[in-house]
Amino acid sequence: MTNIYDVETYEPSESIGYLMTRVKVEMLAALDRELAADDHLSALGVTSAQFVVMVRLVGTGNRKSASDLCKELSYDAGAMTRMIDRLEKKGLVRRMRCVKDRRLIYLEATEAGCAAYPRMLEISVAVQNRFLRGMEPDDARRLRDYLARMLHNAG
């Protein structure tokens, strides 16, 4: 069991936690800028947080419940209710009460939501590619595996 850091040699500026937090902030800020700059999407007034939910909802099979999204995104349930209120108000998603389990509400992208999705996907891909500039596919795979392992270690 090898520990990576110890208190004697720990350098906050180079720590993985610090770097990751900053990269995440910068990546979401870049998403917000791209959204504001895009001719079609800017009209929707979609924030990066809403954007992430939409990409995730449509990109991984549509028709999932709010609690599914909460688990997948480590997101609060109360916040998700209001998040969906906003997306519904913008006409991007629809709530559909499940008939088999009436506690559940399935979410579904509307026609407008589906129409906006391809462009959202483009932006998401472009921003991530920009942040990964200079890396080879092998690097990206390794990075992804490291992150997946960390998420697993989170328990």
Add this chain to the structure above:
Amino acid sequence: MTNIYDVETYEPSESIGYLMTRVKVEMLAALDRELAADDHLSALGVTSAQFVVMVRLVGTGNRKSASDLCKELSYDAGAMTRMIDRLEKKGLVRRMRCVKDRRLIYLEATEAGCAAYPRMLEISVAVQNRFLRGMEPDDARRLRDYLARMLHNAG
């Protein structure tokens, strides 16, 4: 110029942006849990956000301005003012107006702040080690380099 992702094969669940956002959330949640569980630190009622600022302030040379911290942490200046209000109220930091440039206010950990620091450092190191469990030092270095490169690509 190799692009890592393209819209045809992009998998949201395995994307680096998605994984990184989740790992970051889980890491801060772990910090909050550890803080609440610690006998000494729980009394201070320090949140993970305040914790990060303290580790950064004391761990990288003390005596820096609020705007320095904002840049280092990609943090809003208005939010930082209130963050420091809270830390000052808890007796962990002190504001000191700079005499050479009277716009600046230097921040300095108080005796109580310095006393709490070693334990904060321990927790920070322990949480990160836990998330990096199973990795070799070479892996951690690579991961750190990847993140640093991404931060650089953010521009």
Add this chain to the structure above:
DNA sequence: CACATATATCTGCCTAGGCTGATATTGTAG
């Protein structure tokens, strides 16, 4: 010096996430 510009901090306003408890529904143990 006068003036414009840049920087650091602070304040007010708005938005949004986290937490707690309420309600409805489902699953389970006896």
Add this chain to the structure above:
DNA sequence: CTACAATATCAGCCTAGGCAGATATATGTG
């Protein structure tokens, strides 16, 4: 069937970050 625990959503309250504007100070230009 009844009682109790678990789950999904929702609503209210609190906290905290982002943004715009105000103030004070510093810097650069003529």
